[in-house]
Amino acid sequence: MTPSSTxxxxxRRRRRLSLGRALxxxxxxxxVVLTLIPFVWMLLGSVKTQPELIRRPPTWLPExxxxxxxxxxxxxxxxxxxxxxxxVVALFTVLGTLVFCSLVGxxxxxxxxxxxxxxxxxxxxxxxxxxxxxxxxxxxxxxKLGLVSTYPxxxxxxxxxxxxVFLMRQFMQEIPDALIEAARIDGASELRIxxxxxxxxxxxxxxxxxxxxFLGSWNNFLWPLVVAxxxxxxxxxxxLSLYSVGQNAxxxxxxxxxxxxxxxxxxxxxxxxxxxxxxxxxxxxxx
Numbered sequence: 001m002t003p004s005s006t007x008x009x010x011x012r013r014r015r016r017l018s019l020g021r022a023l024x025x026x027x028x029x030x031x032v033v034l035t036l037i038p039f040v041w042m043l044l045g046s047v048k049t050q051p052e053l054i055r056r057p058p059t060w061l062p063e064x065x066x067x068x069x070x071x072x073x074x075x076x077x078x079x080x081x082x083x084x085x086x087x088v089v090a091l092f093t094v095l096g097t098l099v100f101c102s103l104v105g106x107x108x109x110x111x112x113x114x115x116x117x118x119x120x121x122x123x124x125x126x127x128x129x130x131x132x133x134x135x136x137x138x139x140x141x142x143x144k145l146g147l148v149s150t151y152p153x154x155x156x157x158x159x160x161x162x163x164x165v166f167l168m169r170q171f172m173q174e175i176p177d178a179l180i181e182a183a184r185i186d187g188a189s190e191l192r193i194x195x196x197x198x199x200x201x202x203x204x205x206x207x208x209x210x211x212x213x214f215l216g217s218w219n220n221f222l223w224p225l226v227v228a229x230x231x232x233x234x235x236x237x238x239x240l241s242l243y244s245v246g247q248n249a250x251x252x253x254x255x256x257x258x259x260x261x262x263x264x265x266x267x268x269x270x271x272x273x274x275x276x277x278x279x280x281x282x283x284x285x286x287x
Contacts, residue, residue, distance in 0.1 A: 073261060090218045102198075225241070
């Protein structure tokens, strides 16, 4: 067999691989464009006037550029209060989730106690239960405790979620047992081992859990809508749904401007922690 005859199939395989890679890149490019179109429309619509937004056929670029939609949030709609409520709820929910999910995950991953497998099985079962199923009982409990229209009502029900427990348990299982045994031989307590040995190694998992929890808390709408029964306790999604609707029609400019204000903190958080987020997803095996 001559060298030219063996080189021909190799070149054909390379061409097929190049063609396949080009098709994959093209498909990814189309998916990215389709994903970004709603966000571009939201951003451009937030600086349009109401008559231009309801015009048919619609236009992409604003003919009359205006900041009035954003100004309305900072003047008429008390954006500062809604933003503060969302930050407080999201921040304490994230901190509580990181602490409690890490504690439970450590117990399920590194401690031996009766019923450990059963408890982990219950955690997996609760992952399959829709949140709507527990919505009414949870509201009854919160109401009986007198916590309606308070920060605890918005925060406590979402601490130590099953997804966070599962994620931390899976990550902590990869930590070598030799490190923990060495700390125990040195006389360290389990709490000290957890704080000084285990937690410093859980950066990627903690960043992943923080992003997922923050995203869920920041965008949570149904529970704050029911529990926050006074305007001073509204979070941004609730305020967005209530104050963008007037007596006669929806103010689409205010609605889109509020959507931009809501999504910016999430994008900033993801940009800052994306490296840890991707690493945490890869290590814990979340699909």
